[in-house]
Amino acid sequence: MPPKNPRVQMVREWLETLHLEQYADMFAAAGYDDPEAISTLDEGDLDAMRITLPGHRKRLLLNAKKYEVGERIKKMDVNRSQSGSTALAAELSRKIRGEPVPSPATPATATSTTKAPVEATPKVSEPVEEEETEPIHILNEMDMLREIEVSATSTSADAINKYTSKWNVQLPEGKCWKIFESLDVPGLERPLLEKEIMLDVKKKWPSEQTSRFSIRAVEKAVVSSASATLSGVLEKRGGSKGNARNWKTRHFEIRTRLQYHKTAPKSASQEPLGSWTYSNATAYIVTTEMKKAKKPNLCFCLKPNTDPMWPTEQKDIKAAFEDNCQFMSTASEEDRLKWLISIQLAQSASNIQATQDTTQEGSGVGNAPEDHSSDEEDDNEQQNEETKNDAPPPIPTKPRPNSALIGGWKLP
DSSP, rough: OOOOHHHHHHHHHHHHTTTTGGHHHHHHHTTOOSSGGGGGHHHHHHHHOOOOOHHHHHHHHHHHHHHOOHHHHHHHHHHHHHHTTTHHHHHHEEEHTOOOOOOOOOOOOTTTOOOOOOOOOOOEEEEEEEEEEEEEEEEEESSSSEEEEEEETTTTTHHHHHHHHHHHOOOTTEEEEEEEEETEEEEEEEEOOOOOOOOOOOOHHHHSHHHHHHHHHEHHHHHHHOOOOOOEEEEEEEOOSSSOOEEEEEEEHHHHHEESSSSSSSSSSSOOOOOEOOOOOOEEEOSSSSSSHHHSSSSSEEEESSSSOOSSHHHHHHHHHHOOOEEEEEEEEEHHHHHHHHHHHHHHHHHHHHHHHHHHHOOSHEEEHHHBOOOHHHHHHHHHHHHHHHOOOOOOOOOOTTTTTEEEEEEE
């Protein structure tokens, strides 16, 4: 429910224009319940609110300097005058604009004198710092590279708007634009979330490998069908700790983790066969063929977040890709994209909840969640296989003697 106080709502609306509305409650709790305070925002305030993501901090600080409340206050003047509060709104407007505030009226007397009005000193606004930009190249669906300028706060949604505006690109009916990042080695790509900062994504790319942005028109119905609680049948590759590379059909559910059952669970309390954490991982489309999968060209994976993203040597990259990622495959391209976006939605919801919990509990900032992934059915199979291989050979047994012969004597 939106706040009843219109000034609190103005702060919330400002955060929404920056795609950072998840911090609205944190701003209100920190005393930023008035738009006049936005321009005073500094690093210390962000530290106190435990806003730690560098891209979000920079976006907030740069835009706080540019925030102007004058026009909004004019609108509030009109609204308040209609409700009988014109005097209060006018006084607030004059304070913000640096104009003199008249003293309260006193009853006229014969000896009262009228003072000449004092002109206010014009308020000199500080120059707004221009955001620095740098060019990035985006590959379009005709394999042509197009250049746009982005700043340190430009999101994926901003980049789409700049690209389509600069190059006058028309969106086909029933589609929506998505920007993808692609990594040639080991062969991965993923759609970016609308609020992801373009340059932050680019900074993580391995300098030794070829990586790029691309823009594509994808089915709007696929994107709208994605859900942070999606469930359905996928093929999964086993062997989280062993050497098994078998693929099995399992029923997956996105909950607080990506968990799976042999078949659809009969109740929410049914224990899964295993689960994988997604809170500190990134979901990628696998662009290379995985030959043992039932659908070799429709695979995707969960890759643990590491810094750097990949080892330096190409052979080490492929080894890390094979050993550290969790692999799944879908029945169609549409299903694969839907699962990827659904996992991203679940991650966003999980991150917002974690931020709110940290703010309320004051338990620290910036600690990466621990990975408690378990692939129990594959671990058990691998353990059984290892036990079977390590078991000592059976002890040979002598044939049982004929019960009718004892010591060479035949019993009657």
